[in-house]
Amino acid sequence: MNRKKKFxxxxxxxxxASTGFVMQVSAEETMTHDLDEVVVEADKDTLPGxxxxxxxxxxxxxxxxxxxxxxxxxxxxxxNIEDYGDPTLALxxxxxxxxxxxxxxxxxxxxxxxxxxxxxxxxxYVNGIPGLMTQFNAPTYFAERIDITTGPNSTLTxxxxxxxxxxxxxxxxxxxxxxxxxxxxxYKQTFSGKGHFGxxxxxxxxxxxxxxxxxxxxxxLQNGETSISGExxxxxxxxxxxxxxxxxxxxxxxxxxxxxxxxxxxxxxALYPSAIKSGAISKLPDAPDSSTDYGFEGMxxxxxxxxxxxxxxxxxxxxWKAFLNAGLNDNDLDKNICGTSSRYTIINDxxxxxxxxxxxxxxxxVFTTKNHTKTQFAQIGVTGNSKFGNFxxxxxxxxxxxxxxxxxxxxxxxxxxxxxxxxxxxxSVGNNTFPSVDEALSSKSSYWGASIVDTLNYGKxxxxxxxxxxxxxxxxxxxGKMTKSTTSDATCPTYAFMYKPNxxxxxxxxxxxxxxxxxxxxxxxxxxxxxxPPSKVKQNEVGIKYLNNGLLTSLSAFSIKQANNISEDRPDxxxxxxxxxxxxxxxxxxxxxxLAPKWDVMAGVMYLDAKYNKTAKGASDGxxxxxxxxxxxxxxxxxxxxxxxxxxxRMLYMGAAPINDAAFxxxxxxxxxxxxxxxxxxxxxxxxxxxxxxxxxNKDYWMARGDSLFLSTPRTxxxxxxxxx
Numbered sequence: 001m002n003r004k005k006k007f008x009x010x011x012x013x014x015x016x017a018s019t020g021f022v023m024q025v026s027a028e029e030t031m032t033h034d035l036d037e038v039v040v041e042a043d044k045d046t047l048p049g050x051x052x053x054x055x056x057x058x059x060x061x062x063x064x065x066x067x068x069x070x071x072x073x074x075x076x077x078x079x080n081i082e083d084y085g086d087p088t089l090a091l092x093x094x095x096x097x098x099x100x101x102x103x104x105x106x107x108x109x110x111x112x113x114x115x116x117x118x119x120x121x122x123x124x125y126v127n128g129i130p131g132l133m134t135q136f137n138a139p140t141y142f143a144e145r146i147d148i149t150t151g152p153n154s155t156l157t158x159x160x161x162x163x164x165x166x167x168x169x170x171x172x173x174x175x176x177x178x179x180x181x182x183x184x185x186x187y188k189q190t191f192s193g194k195g196h197f198g199x200x201x202x203x204x205x206x207x208x209x210x211x212x213x214x215x216x217x218x219x220x221l222q223n224g225e226t227s228i229s230g231e232x233x234x235x236x237x238x239x240x241x242x243x244x245x246x247x248x249x250x251x252x253x254x255x256x257x258x259x260x261x262x263x264x265x266x267x268x269x270a271l272y273p274s275a276i277k278s279g280a281i282s283k284l285p286d287a288p289d290s291s292t293d294y295g296f297e298g299m300x301x302x303x304x305x306x307x308x309x310x311x312x313x314x315x316x317x318x319x320w321k322a323f324l325n326a327g328l329n330d331n332d333l334d335k336n337i338c339g340t341s342s343r344y345t346i347i348n349d350x351x352x353x354x355x356x357x358x359x360x361x362x363x364x365x366v367f368t369t370k371n372h373t374k375t376q377f378a379q380i381g382v383t384g385n386s387k388f389g390n391f392x393x394x395x396x397x398x399x400x401x402x403x404x405x406x407x408x409x410x411x412x413x414x415x416x417x418x419x420x421x422x423x424x425x426x427x428s429v430g431n432n433t434f435p436s437v438d439e440a441l442s443s444k445s446s447y448w449g450a451s452i453v454d455t456l457n458y459g460k461x462x463x464x465x466x467x468x469x470x471x472x473x474x475x476x477x478x479x480g481k482m483t484k485s486t487t488s489d490a491t492c493p494t495y496a497f498m499y500k501p502n503x504x505x506x507x508x509x510x511x512x513x514x515x516x517x518x519x520x521x522x523x524x525x526x527x528x529x530x531x532x533p534p535s536k537v538k539q540n541e542v543g544i545k546y547l548n549n550g551l552l553t554s555l556s557a558f559s560i561k562q563a564n565n566i567s568e569d570r571p572d573x574x575x576x577x578x579x580x581x582x583x584x585x586x587x588x589x590x591x592x593x594x595l596a597p598k599w600d601v602m603a604g605v606m607y608l609d610a611k612y613n614k615t616a617k618g619a620s621d622g623x624x625x626x627x628x629x630x631x632x633x634x635x636x637x638x639x640x641x642x643x644x645x646x647x648x649x650r651m652l653y654m655g656a657a658p659i660n661d662a663a664f665x666x667x668x669x670x671x672x673x674x675x676x677x678x679x680x681x682x683x684x685x686x687x688x689x690x691x692x693x694x695x696x697x698n699k700d701y702w703m704a705r706g707d708s709l710f711l712s713t714p715r716t717x718x719x720x721x722x723x724x725x
Contacts (some may be wrong), residue, residue, distance in 0.1 A: 013291070047593035048550040049600025049634050049638050050079040051097070055557050056147035056555040057173055059156030060396045060453050060466075062383070067545055070464060070496035070508035071153070072556045074098045076146045080602075083648060087198050088226045088233055090140040091121070093673075093694065096652060099604025100150040100588050103634050103652075104705040106267040107226060107233065107713065108301060109340075110138045111705065114150055114169030116584040116610045116628050117537070118705060119601050125173040127254055129403065130160045131375035132307045133174075139258055142218040142239035145175040150588070151298060151558065152514030152537040155466035155494035156324040158379055158400040159449035160516075166223055168514040168537035168562065171428040176254050176309075179204040179214030185725040192718035196224035196233065208353060211331035220258075225287040227716040229267035229425075254309040261302040264295025268343035269422070269709040279346040284664035287420055287700040288351070291714040292425045295364075296441055298432040299480070303330030305373075320384040323398075329375040336369040339435055340412065343422070343708065344427070346532035351422030355429075368434045369444070371408030378402070378519050381451075385595055387695060390688070391583055402447045407439040409469040440480040447472045460501060466494035470515045474723065486531040492647070506545040513538045524572030534580055535563035550594035551601075558598040566616050582625060595637075602636035602650075623662060627704040629655035631668075646677040657704040666709070669701035693717050 005246070054066050056075035057523035066073045074092060086093045090106035097113055103110045109134075110121035140146070149156070150170040155173055184204035185367045191197055204216040213676035220237040237258035244251045275281040308328045315321055339355035353365055381398030412436060420427030422707055451459040469490035475482050496510035514537040543556030546641040564580030590604035610625035636650040650673040657666045675692035 004016045008062070010602060020159045022275060032510075037435060046077055047552055049593060049602070050637075051077055051591040051600070051602050051636070052552065053077050053145060053532050054547070054552065056149075056176065058147075059128065059153065059171060060157060060158070060381070060398055060451060060457075062396075066554075067500070067503075067506045067547055067553070068462075068498070069149070070510045071541065072100065072106065072150045072543060072554060072558075074148050074554075074592075076148070076650055078712050080145050080308070081140050081143055081146065081691075082690070083677075084650070084673070085140050086194050086692070086716060086718055087222060087580070088137075089694075090715070091138045094140060095602075097634055097636065097650075098148050098150075099590050099632065100170070101148065102606075102629075102654065104703050104710055106710060107228065107231060108262055108265050108267065109667040110711075111135075111137055113705070114148075114172075115558065115586060115588075115610050116625065117169035117560070117562065119169045119172075119252060123169070123172070124725075125157075125171065125310045125374055126307065126327070127176055127311055127325075128251065129311075129377050130157065130323055130498075131377055131402065132327055132329045134303060134329075134333075134373075134633065135232070136260060136301065136303055137235075137262065138511065139220060139235075139239070139624045140174075141220055141235055142176050142302050144177040147171070147173045147175060149173075151512055151539040151541060151560070152491040153494060153510065153512040153513045153539075154449075154470060155451055155453060155468040157403050158398060158468070159470055159472075168516065168535075176239065176241050177204070177216045177218060178243050178252070179216045181208045181211060184216075185366040186724060187720060188719040188720055190222075190718060192716055193224070193226035194229075196222065196226050198222040198466075210509075212245050214241070214243045214245075220321065226265070227291060227714045228265055228267075228293070229291050230263075230295050231410075232263045233265075234261040234335060235259065237318050248315040250311075250313045252309075252311040255306070255417070257304075259302075259304040261300070262279075264293060266299065266338065266342075266427075266670055267711045267713075268292040269353075269711065270343050270345055270707060271664075271709075272345045272347045273371070275347050276660060282349055283347065284659075284666065285346055285351055287702050287711065289714075290698075290700045290712045291401045292426050292711075294344065294420065294425055295421075296429045296432065297426045298429075298434060300335050300341055301333075301338070301426060303331060303333045305329065316382070319386060320382060320632070320698070321595065322382050323380070325377070326376075326381040327339065327377045329373070329661070331373050332370065333371045335430070336371075340367055346422055353422060353427065354419040361722075366429055366434075367410050367412045368437055369408065370437045370439055371406055371412045373406050374404070376403045390458060391651055393454065394457075394549035395454045396452070398451045400447075400449050400451075400678075403445070405444045406442050408442040409437045409439050411435045411437050415598075433692075441477045443477060444475045445472060445651055460499055462498045464494070464496040464498075464510075468492045468494070468515075472516075476531065484531055488534050488535065490536060492536070504546060504548045507543075508545075509540075509542045511538070511540050512678040514578070521576045524574075525567070525576045526570070527577075529573050530576075532565055532576065535565070535578065537562045552590075554588075554590045556588050558586055559590070561613070564612075566614075568588055568616050580615055583611055583613050584625075585609045597644060598640045600638040600640075602638075603634060605631070605633035620661065624658050626659050626661065627657050627666075627706045627708070629668070629704070630655040631655035644679045647674075648676070649674045654703070658702050659707050660707070666702045666704040668710075669699060671694040671699055671712075682723075687722075688720075688722040690720045691717070692720075 045438045053075040096099040103115045118226045121133040121138045152168040153187045176628045185201040188200040201220045206214045217240045239256035310326045345354045357391045379400035449470040451468045456466045475485040492513035498508040539560045541558040546553045555595045566580035586608040596603040610628035612620045638648045694716045703710040
């Protein structure tokens with residue numbers, strides 16, 4: 001090894017040491033029940049351009065080609081994650097390449113929606129296991145793919161320890177990186193924003209007889225100021241994947257740790273309802289300069305935690321296999337110092353701010369919160385194949401159990417001197433001495449479920465029938481003492497029919513349902529601490545998929561109905577009850593793959609008609625759902641002038657959306673991202689140099705979610721250099 005190569009190797013080892021040996025493990029595709037061969041980087045299942053894979057995971061259906069899945073599915077590859085994963089807003093930027101997903105996240109939180117239903121990081125899966133992510137800025141560098149199956153489907157996923165948001169929008173599954181046959185030693189440096197640096201290390205090796213053992217380690221170190229003035233992100237993490245492929249079994253273990261500390265970065269706003277009624281707010285405020293600093297002194301969110309995910313498959317005979325999926329997430333939110341509900345309230349046309357409005361459990365001040373969340377999940381099952389005549393049958397039976405406990409405490413602080421302005425920033429909370437907070441048990445929940453999925457194939461046709469039985473027990477606590485407990489259950493069917501006239505076309509129709517846990521009524525209602533029944537979500541979908549010459553086109557039409565909690569005014573006060581219903585109808589189209597020689601495309605559009613069906617006294621029946629735009633879309637193009645250069649660009653569009661009972665309309669917006677990649681060698685070491693600019697025109701705009709407004713992220717330039725040593 002020559003001197004320069006030795007220097008590069010030393011730099012990589014120093015980067016690993018600088019992470020403090022924080023480790024995270026990645027696993028292979030989980031909840032798949034096929035003993036697949038080891039995946040190599042040149043994946044035959046990847047469409048031209050490398051952004052979309054035709055193979056992905058669909059819960060208990062296992063690992064399948066998208067042409068064989070009777071739902072809308074898009075599998076985003078490592079290249080997709082690499083090119084569009086802005087270091088400070090990774091998940092939101094990546095998921096928006098799916099037309100069924102709409103952004104709404106910030107550098108603080110992973111908030112997005114699938115077909116109009118709001119979800120966040122806690123609603124995602126890691127290697128088929130729910131509850132392993134938090135609501136905060138999610139790491140994506142350890143993922144080989146992110147598989148998205150849109151629509152509710154408890155039958156395919158099993159029980160889900162929900163927290164903050166439901167899983168009803170769809171299945172978002174992180175598939176972690178695993179060792180390939182070829183050794184990997186990859187070091188990456190990044191620079192973005194105003195001074196945000198990142199270092200990443202990716203090491204993979206296989207060993208043993210026939211390379212049966214594999215280890216893949218990914219580390220992260222990032223620190224510095226983002227493109228938002230005053231916001232600083234500091235993160236360290238390590239993920240490690242250990243896998244073993246034997247003659248009759250396959251085992252995968254993912255273990256990881258991450259510490260994340262974010263100072264500043266407030267982006268969440270709302271309009272004061274009384275100010276709208278009085279006329280103090282007569283119009284929707286124009287979006288301010290998106291680089292404005294709204295963080296007050298002492299504002300900070302800091303969390304740390306680890307995850308474990310185990311997946312095992314065992315051949316029982318030629319036709320039967322058993323499987324085990326188990327996971328653990330232990331996370332501490334050590335600091336959460338921000339405005340009440342994490343948002344600011346706009347109180348007049350001049351853009352003056354308060355930290356929240358009174359009368360909704362808020363006190364117009366700030367709060368400091370700590371919590372400790374622990375989630376556990378276990379699933380066992382068997383899958384078998386049989387043939388009789390011209391029929392082929394695959395059946396899967398599974399049982400699962402999950403638990404979640406939350407220890408938390410919130411201390412509200414009223415400083416009295418709360419000021420700031422939407423167009424100037426300069427948020428002040430007066431005395432910023434925050435009290436220490438001791439945790440106490442606040443909630444516990446447990447779930448068990450049983451599923452059966454049977455797929456019958458006959459020639460070009462297939463019929464899938466599934467059933468999921470689910471029971472949840474939810475307990476709420478005050479000062480560590482249980483105040484309420486409720487148990488509820490439901491049965492969720494799934495059925496689908498698919499017909500493939502030839503290998504290039506799939507036609508399907510499907511029905512799927514989802515069932516959540518009960519929700520605890522907040523303190524502003526007369527029936528506070530009551531636990532409402534779980535809500536059910538039902539989806540009907542029809543679609544067609546066409547794959548030819550490296551171009552995959554998918555078109556689907558869907559209708560989703562979701563039970564909804566609504567407020568009811570009664571003689572003795574205001575009650576929260578589950579008497580409402582929301583409906584989401586839409587059409588979704590996506591086109592991915594080779595468009596022409598040297599040109600690849602990643603495009604899609606969704607039309608969504610979201611409305612209220614049942615509201616209090618019918619006051620809003622038939623109205624558009626607040627915060628929901630009719631149209632959204634993505635158009636990404638990649639051009640390859642030669643083998644070394646790649647030029648890419650993306651356009652994102654979001655239509656106008658009503659808020660505050662249609663009092664105002666959030667304007668539509670269009671943003672552009674452009675980038676270039678160049679492959680070269682430095683002293684025989686392969687190097688990839690990348691330049692990416694997000695929000696090229698530096699457009700300032702509002703993102704609507706419910707009656708909340710989220711301010712956009714300003715133009716962000718990201719530079720990176722990746723060395724394959």
